[in-house]
Amino acid sequence: MLFWRGLGILVLFIVLGCIVAAVMLSRTITQDADYPEMHGWVMGSGFFAAAVICWVWNWYLARKGSHDHSLCSIPIQWWAPLLLVAGIGLCTIHKTREEVRADHQEEAVEREDNRK
Numbered sequence: 001m002l003f004w005r006g007l008g009i010l011v012l013f014i015v016l017g018c019i020v021a022a023v024m025l026s027r028t029i030t031q032d033a034d035y036p037e038m039h040g041w042v043m044g045s046g047f048f049a050a051a052v053i054c055w056v057w058n059w060y061l062a063r064k065g066s067h068d069h070s071l072c073s074i075p076i077q078w079w080a081p082l083l084l085v086a087g088i089g090l091c092t093i094h095k096t097r098e099e100v101r102a103d104h105q106e107e108a109v110e111r112e113d114n115r116k
Contacts, residue, residue, distance in 0.1 A: 006069035022046035040093025047087030
């Protein structure tokens, strides 16, 4: 069983690239490493960008007559709406700086416990 068919694997790279770019851009502009974790719209904007790129890419492939591309058995024409919905969901997340620090402390304690 293949994880992807045709050029479907590129959806994964598009999504990861857009998310990394959005996070790095927000950290650079705000000079705050915790900003992306406190504001879900940063990741949401990465998903929005990926949705637009996937939509344009699907339109281009459809014009060429190429239709056999999928990732996780989901054709690429459905990835743009899925990414758009995920982006909307992520834009509703907002954490305070204290919540982010508490999450980091919990992760550090878990890592320390796993080492023992």
